Amino acid sequence: MSRVGDPERLEVHIKRKAYRSAAGGRLEVLGEFSIAVANGEVGALVGPSGCGKTTLLRIIVGLDSDFEGTVQLPAHGRLGIVFQEPRLLPWRSVEENVRLAAPQASDASLNALFATLGLAEHRRHYPGELSLGLARRVALARAFAVEPELLVLDEPFVSLDAELAARLRAELAELVARGPVTTLLVSHNVDEVIGLADRVFLLSGNPARVLADVPIQNPRSTRTADEVALIRNELSRKAAAVSS
């Protein structure tokens, strides 16, 4: 167990985060919101679409500073992020895209990373020549090449077909295990996170609050299909219990 105030872990406490709506009123997105993810742990935020998950991620990575509360990043706070869209530079090749974000990455580590993600033969391609699935892998490669202390993934597999998403999930699990790296994964899909997460935060709708903080004890690699089904049941039971 990590101590409270451990400098290695991610701690987020948000009192309030609101947007001014176009009509003039205030739209509260996050209220009394606290989560903590220990060093090397994969935390997953699961909640309905539009409940403020992306806003929370933007606050954590420092793109939005207009909120009341505190964010403590792990140690040096080196960040790797995978946005919902790949967000690659279209005028730079796959390899250049990765190297620009991670100038310190060694050739050997990049070779290994490209091999794991099946990108070896696409290094010199431009993003416009890639399928969405490949572009998402490049975005993953870019985030891992940084060797981040905190990896943030915002629905990284949305709009991919189930088979490809499953394969990418497996690749992601392998990379996270190799790290190990503190990870925050956002999803509205419970199935997506069960195979990956060590801890699941169930979120309510607007304004988003943490309904349940569910640690998953078994390590990822040893989870059987039965256990996964068990975890899924437990999660849905908790969600139902809190919202009723």
Next chain:
Amino acid sequence: MNLALRLASIALLLVLWFAGSQFAGPRLLPGPQAVGLAILAEARSGALAFNLGITLLRVAVSFSIAMALGSVIGLVMGRVQLADRIGDPWLVLLLNLPALVIIVLAYIWAGLTETAALAAVVLNKLPLATVTVREGVRALDRNLDEMAAVFRMSPWKRLRHVVLPQLAPYLSAAARSGLSLVWKIVLIVELLGRPNGVGFEIGVAFQLFDVTRILAYALAFVAVMLGIETFLMQPFERYVSRWRPRTA
């Protein structure tokens, strides 16, 4: 096929020119052959190279200053709202001030000097470059900006790999339109207050009613600009847009 069409089009122009010269007489419109001979004569005496060279130098210097300044001001105005609010009225003023007024005022205030001539050309081109680059900056992709911020890219890296490639089409549009504008204004500046250059020569030819010489200098300079467009601007544009997927 493409080249043949181009050559046919040029040949047609020459035929029309020849017919026109027969109709109007050699004093008003000398034929292609007379103009060609005049170009050769000027080239042999060295006057053509000297005047073309000095005009080209003025074009290069004023164009470079105007593009550099215009890009920087456009970048700042596109990014900083305060700068845009303050700078916009000046821009509108400069955009709508006739080129001739700027040139005459520059010569009155700074004398018939090289500096005044170049400053007048720069001031004419500057607002156009600024406006074009500012529009480009306003159209920058915020998503890529955020990506660069989270990955902690240095300001130089962001400018070079994130911002400039997005501005490339705007910069090349500004350069294209700018080059043709600048050389026309340089000629007027030379006509009004310089003792050499293509504009000066055309001014002398005008006083002597020497249409052959006017056409000789004008065509020679157009040929030079065509060369710059074909061998510098177009290859550069192809280079900066090499990442765009092409239709097979």
